[in-house]
Amino acid sequence: MKIVDIIEQAVPIKSSIRNAYIDFSKMNASVVAIVTDVIKNGRPVIGYGFNSNGRYAPSGLLRERFIPRLMQAKPDEILNPEGTNFDPHRIWDVLMTGEKPGGHGERSVAVGVLDMAIWDLVAKIEEKPLYQLLADRYRSGKIDKNVFVYAAGGYYSPEKDIQKLQEEMKHYLNLGYSVVKMKIGGASLDEDLRRIEAVLELVPSGQSLAVDANGRFDLETAIQYAEKLEPYNLFWFEEAGDPLDYKLQAELSNHYKPAMATGENLFSMQDARNLIRYGGMRPDRDILQFDCALSYGLVEYLRILEMLEEHGWSPRQCIPHGGHQMSLNIAAGLGLGGNESYPGVFQPFGGFADDYPVENGYVGLPDIPGIGFEAKSNLISLLRSVAE
Template sequence: MRITKLEPIILHAPVTRGGIADSTHSITHWGAPGVAIHTDDGKVGYGFSGTHAHLPTDRLIVDCITESFDPLLIGEDPFEVRALWEKLYHKSEIYWVGRSGITHLALGAIDIALWDLKCKALGLPLWKLLGGSAQTKVEAYNTDGGWLNWSKEQLVSDCKRMVEEEGYRAVKIKVGGDSGNEDLRRLEAVREALGPEVRIMTDANGRWSLPQAIQLGSKLADFDVVWIEEPTAFDDVIGHKRLAESISTPIALGEQLYLAQQFRDFVHAGAVHYVQPDIVRLAGITEWWQVADLAHSYALPVVPHVGDMCQVHQHLCNAHPACQLLEYIPWLRDWMKDPAQVKDGFFFNSEVPGAGMEPTEEALKTINKI
């Protein structure tokens, strides 16, 4: 089996209720620029990144795939996934102009597609190829009800619905609004509505300065918060270390880290407690696994950020021993043939061969309309 063609793909899916907001961005659609890798025996593997559906940026990602990486892949054996990752990372001319950002997003989409292709060729779901078990249960926590543009009443209502009607026992709400006191009032209202047994996570999306993070972060323990996610500047190892030494609430981060070496620095410094690697920021499954192994060696839990909005992280969490909990956001659910499914607060283990990233025929019809 040999690679014959790389086909660029850009999908844009609407988000919840026509628009959501965190502390830094407001969006109406989620972007999934990616690639379909074709082989000479008719098999196709799919891989996607995740963006804020900004078409010029999405085109840069797929152009990087087709213009810079395509020549290095045509004629190669797609089973040699790790070797191909090394080749694309070190041998492409793109290495000299960017080893993270757009180039990494492009490499990640290719890597996911290669793993998807390998699984399909072997007739296995990714979790089984990676050594997971059908008996493994990965718990879901829901992020899609905690947005900052929800009123306090809507926030409480959504969180109660997710717990009482959908079976979630953990939810995440956004903080980092214009008023820290209002953040705390919203958090207090959710805690009162959900009671003491439901776990609540918080996420500031890097909005706070270090003094703000220390001041507001010190009050999160009053509401028994599981973690504060991305409390301050994404790349600030020293700041997160100082914060970790100043507050009792654990720190979660990783959504905006692009390299395994960046995770190494945060972990080694004691600046993170919940490690959140994302295959669409890292260069795919191959680098994600390196980060998960690193965290596991430090006895740190891995709780991925799901920028793919698909099912691939579920496969990884099933197979890696550092993972027991995974974020759920359903924006691409209707766009995939085998979307992630949650029942009674736990992910369902799919038996469909692949990595759960194959779009529906209807989704593929939208590509030429963008």
Template sequence: MDPIKNVQVELYRVPLAKPLSDAKVLTGRQKPLAAVDLLTATIETVNGSRGFGFSYSLRAGGSALLAHARDLAEALIGEDPNDIGRLWEKLAWLGASVSRTGVSVQSIAAFDVALWDMKAKSANVSIGKLLGAYRNSVPCYNTSGGYLSAPLSEVLSNVERSLERGLGGIKLKVGQPDLKKDIERVAAVRKHVGDGVPMMVDANQQWDFTTALRAGRMLEPYQLVWLEEPTHAYDYRGHAELSARLDTPIATGEMLSSVAECCELINHRSVTFLQPDVPRVGGITPFLKIANSADLNRLKLAPHFVMEIHIHMGCAYPHEAWVEHIEWLEPAFNERLEIKDGQMMLPERPGLGFSLSEQAKRWRVDA
């Protein structure tokens, strides 16, 4: 055994180029998004093996993630880093009095990803290969260019740049108070790109069931790959009913923060595309449990955000998987993902394949 001798956690506030707004802002539930709080964990063993992982928070919560991670870090000292499943449970039980979802597991995620990074590096393969990759690339789509804070002219320009870069699909934010404006926006982009470009829309939970059903029917002529988060994230039955009554596939799951919650979507037959988020569910270890259940039910996979992690998950999933291209965290890392002919390529670099950039150090938060 090469035991863990040092664990370091840090928080960085990575600024966006400009604030972005989705339907949650237009309905007054949130403020525009201006930065991403990035929680990092670096784990080192006695013999010098190192693992790097991260989690994140949008808007509030970053300081809470850091505080909880600091509480947990010492519990890893002296442990065998190969025992990833056991260590996940150890950390989860330490924080069980506050929760086994939310902040608690999202802090654990940074450690969990770092341990998988170390294990893959020791085998000199990427995490995706370590997990038994089914493919070396997956289709990818851009989200960051389709926010509601951008006027239609800017969205069309963003779409052009995304397609020129080689991205395979486009996702648009919807869920405005005036549904007609959503439909007009989607229609304009579909006309601009033609029928051959995959398109998705995301309502960010802003519709009740009746509005979601009506909107879904109005959107069906535009041949969408999926309709995302049409109603409340925990409305398992509502999403199931929409899946049964609409031709457009339903996608959701990004807001859930446990294996049990994601499995409720599976058990209710709520989705065609399941959208778990590695940091939000607690890391790669719980994500694999979700993916296994999704596999048994022959669901498709479209993990939320953090493409730097999810490229590995998408390539290791046996059925159709998409990875979301959002470039917000790119300035924090030295490496970049390769995109070609609509596909995001699995990195050949060992482990996660990412390291913190010098630029990121300027954004460190001493909370």
């Protein structure tokens, strides 16, 4: 059992939208295909992976460091003790050989891409959906058959006025979502409040709307927004300040009682632990958004969950960023609180299986081996084109 080839390709995201910090018109993502000599149904087993939106394709890191390390590894360094499957934890150690602690940067994204493909492989070789494999290994076989998902949208774009923002949110509600999210911080406070109130006219209550500042605010501005937002009783107020400014996050919790959310731009267990230690996060209400595809993969995410348990946090307070099927499998198999969703944007990476609509805010997963990419037609077409 061995890996015979690893192919990487940078693919454009093609989204003409922006949040409070960046636009996505020139952003891309790395797609990898790990080809093995394992044969199932007459074809080699291939594992696929990619990085979430929000970070550029780490092609150089993958091609210069991480792919060569994996290709040069000996079988006993990457297989389980029985030699019957690949071992994601051993492979993670191989990938990180020679890497110094700290300075996580973009290398966490590169490792996350390969880690996703490895877990896809492992589940396909065991002929199980990844969520079932995770449940069997870490949760006594218990799975969540349906996972809470919310619709992330409300981006800024030149042609989107308040009426079009409302139409966008109506569309998400009609698709079956019970919670929608919109961007703030890319306009003035007064304009953002008008946008928020326009969406609140459509949804049942503030608990059906989350807002996301994408780390834009300094402390003074974050508090100004908090004071205006609190009466709305929103689902959450997300990433008010820089993701590494734990003091800002902690101080903001003194000024904002409803739920806050952050973590999508923290890419290691150590950074996640510092958020829990110093960020003033409240385990009874706040939400953690760590994204395995950006933060060294599921192997590291398992370490984060272990750390959270030690600090009294439930995995139900984790709702990962990214809107992809990898996080959906983790949520179903490990009992997280839900997953992000991107209806209509960041295609073909965003979204879930074709024949599994969102109903009352929840979505199911297909019963096929691996992560389930094969059940999403536009995505699997892209992934196979890279492999071939």
